[in-house]
Amino acid sequence: MIPSQASIIAGRVIRQLIRDRRTIVLIVVVPLVVMTLIGLSFPEGNVLNYIAPALLATLALFFSFLLTGISFLRERSQGTMERLMASPVSRLDIVVGYLFGFFIFALTQTLIILLFTIYVLGVHYYGDLWQIFVFQVVVITVAVNLGIFISTFARNEFQMVQFIPLIILPQVFLCGVIWPMEQMPDYLQWLSAILPLTYAVDGLRNIMLTGKSLLDVGFELSVLISFALIISILAAITLRRGTAG
Amino acid sequence: MAEKEFTGLAAEVNEVSFSYNNIKAVDELSLQVPTGISFGLLGPNGAGKTTLIRLLVGLLRPRAGSVQILGQTPSRKTAHLIGYMPQLHSLYAELSVMQNVDFFARIYRLTNRHERAQQVEEAIKLVNMWQRRQDPVLKLSGGMRQRVSLACAIVHNPPLLLLDEPTVGLDPELRVTFWEHFASLTKQGVTLIISSHTMDDAAHCDRLAFMRNGKVIAQGTPVELRQATGQPEASLEDAFLYFIHRED
Numbered sequence: 001m002i003p004s005q006a007s008i009i010a011g012r013v014i015r016q017l018i019r020d021r022r023t024i025v026l027i028v029v030v031p032l033v034v035m036t037l038i039g040l041s042f043p044e045g046n047v048l049n050y051i052a053p054a055l056l057a058t059l060a061l062f063f064s065f066l067l068t069g070i071s072f073l074r075e076r077s078q079g080t081m082e083r084l085m086a087s088p089v090s091r092l093d094i095v096v097g098y099l100f101g102f103f104i105f106a107l108t109q110t111l112i113i114l115l116f117t118i119y120v121l122g123v124h125y126y127g128d129l130w131q132i133f134v135f136q137v138v139v140i141t142v143a144v145n146l147g148i149f150i151s152t153f154a155r156n157e158f159q160m161v162q163f164i165p166l167i168i169l170p171q172v173f174l175c176g177v178i179w180p181m182e183q184m185p186d187y188l189q190w191l192s193a194i195l196p197l198t199y200a201v202d203g204l205r206n207i208m209l210t211g212k213s214l215l216d217v218g219f220e221l222s223v224l225i226s227f228a229l230i231i232s233i234l235a236a237i238t239l240r241r242g243t244a245g
Numbered sequence: 246m247a248e249k250e251f252t253g254l255a256a257e258v259n260e261v262s263f264s265y266n267n268i269k270a271v272d273e274l275s276l277q278v279p280t281g282i283s284f285g286l287l288g289p290n291g292a293g294k295t296t297l298i299r300l301l302v303g304l305l306r307p308r309a310g311s312v313q314i315l316g317q318t319p320s321r322k323t324a325h326l327i328g329y330m331p332q333l334h335s336l337y338a339e340l341s342v343m344q345n346v347d348f349f350a351r352i353y354r355l356t357n358r359h360e361r362a363q364q365v366e367e368a369i370k371l372v373n374m375w376q377r378r379q380d381p382v383l384k385l386s387g388g389m390r391q392r393v394s395l396a397c398a399i400v401h402n403p404p405l406l407l408l409d410e411p412t413v414g415l416d417p418e419l420r421v422t423f424w425e426h427f428a429s430l431t432k433q434g435v436t437l438i439i440s441s442h443t444m445d446d447a448a449h450c451d452r453l454a455f456m457r458n459g460k461v462i463a464q465g466t467p468v469e470l471r472q473a474t475g476q477p478e479a480s481l482e483d484a485f486l487y488f489i490h491r492e493d
Contacts, residue, residue, distance in 0.1 A: 005352065008348070008351045012337065017339075078336075078338075079331050080335050080337060082331055082333075083329065083349075084352070086302045086327065087324050087349070087352045088324040088352070089321075
């Protein structure tokens with residue numbers, strides 16, 4: 001169970017986003033449009049089958065990071081975060097509250113992408129659907145925490161958007177999404193070893209392409225959970241009262 | 246370190262300094278605010294008023310000197326003693342007036358549902374927004390948002406209110422209404438520390454501190470400050486200019 005103060009914040013975040021109808025429509029429609037375009041651009045089913053796990057991991061990371069980063073930044077720029085920081089709520093409650101609040105919407109987007117990929121684009125996969133879903137939940141948790149953490153370094157939406165090519169794009173190139181990591185120079189392989197998307201792509205490929213279970217991808221899961229924990233602690237640290245603003 | 250014994254002061258600032266990137270916003274500032282009064286921080290933009298309020302709230306920590314509110318160092322543990330109204334409206338635009346005030350009531354641990362509902366209602370009624378309680382904040386005017394922001398600050402009945410430019414952008418009628426709210430709060434024993442850069446506001450305060458370049462250049466009651474000029478007809482504006490010229 002999440003702490004009561006965190007659940008109050010989570011409830012408020014959810015209520016606030018639900019009342020923003022345009023955002024809700026975009027949360028649903030954008031992944032559908034993107035997946036349709038991807039499906040149309042890969043008429044050869046086998047290629048799509050192979051690339052689907054990496055795409056699912058990348059899109060979950062990208063959409064969740066973007067949604068969380070921008071929303072959290074808005075809290076800071078509108079002054080509501082300062083007000084919250086002046087209240088008796090702990091930093092951890094704030095991070096956990098936002099994590100759960102944004103998580104619901106990130107989960108919805110990921111579920112839409114996953115179901116669309118499998119049932120509309122007809123991607124073949126091995127392993128259990130629920131295991132794919134659980135793995136994706138961990139990927140989203142990393143992405144939501146990353147969005148909260150990175151947004152503390154941006155002062156406005158424009159700066160936040162600049163973090164996408166810095167945080168997300170390198171992962172697309174370095175984490176085995178487009179070409180095998182083994183083909184990259186050693187120093188880039190070392191770099192890829194500290195990027196969460198590497199483990200997200202590896203784990204999801206193992207489940208979807210070879211039918212492995214969550215237990216089999218325990219290493220990748222553990223690394224991703226560690227990423228989520230470390231980033232959430234860093235996010236809580238950067239929110240400290242004494243340096244607000 | 247043990248907390249200093251409560252001196253009976255709502256706020257006590259001793260030789261406090263704070264800088265942003267080597268620019269001194271507050272410079273060896275000292276101040277004492279007795280309880281149950283309205284205390285005005287008056288000064289032009291950049292005088293250090295907002296920084297001082299944020300130091301009192303505990304959002305900033307002094308680089309030098311000490312800050313006490315109600316006998317304690319500002320921290321998360323003292324947050325329930327303070328009602329803070331930042332300069333920005335700081336409201337959730339998509340949520341209704343009621344949802345905003347209720348959210349802050351819950352954040353300030355008003356856990357009893359019945360009591361909370363009562364306090365939320367009282368706070369919204371006090372700022373004359375009860376008729377608009379179901380409206381989302383984004384549909385309200387700037388003045389109305391200020392009123393809702395005040396309701397969020399007072400909903401947990403704190404003994405100390407720190408209000409950063411609460412009357413900025415308000416029309417004269419609404420300004421009078423705000424000062425009526427403030428007067429009713431001080432009658433109930435609440436201490437108000439209010440920053441402003443207009444002398445209209447200054448006249449309503451029980452005590453004032455004139456601020457400039459991060460320092461307090463004079464403090465006292467409005468009458469004392471006017472009398473200090475040596476001119477019986479002097480306004481507070483005259484008094485402010487008098488102290489500025491004396492400093493220069």
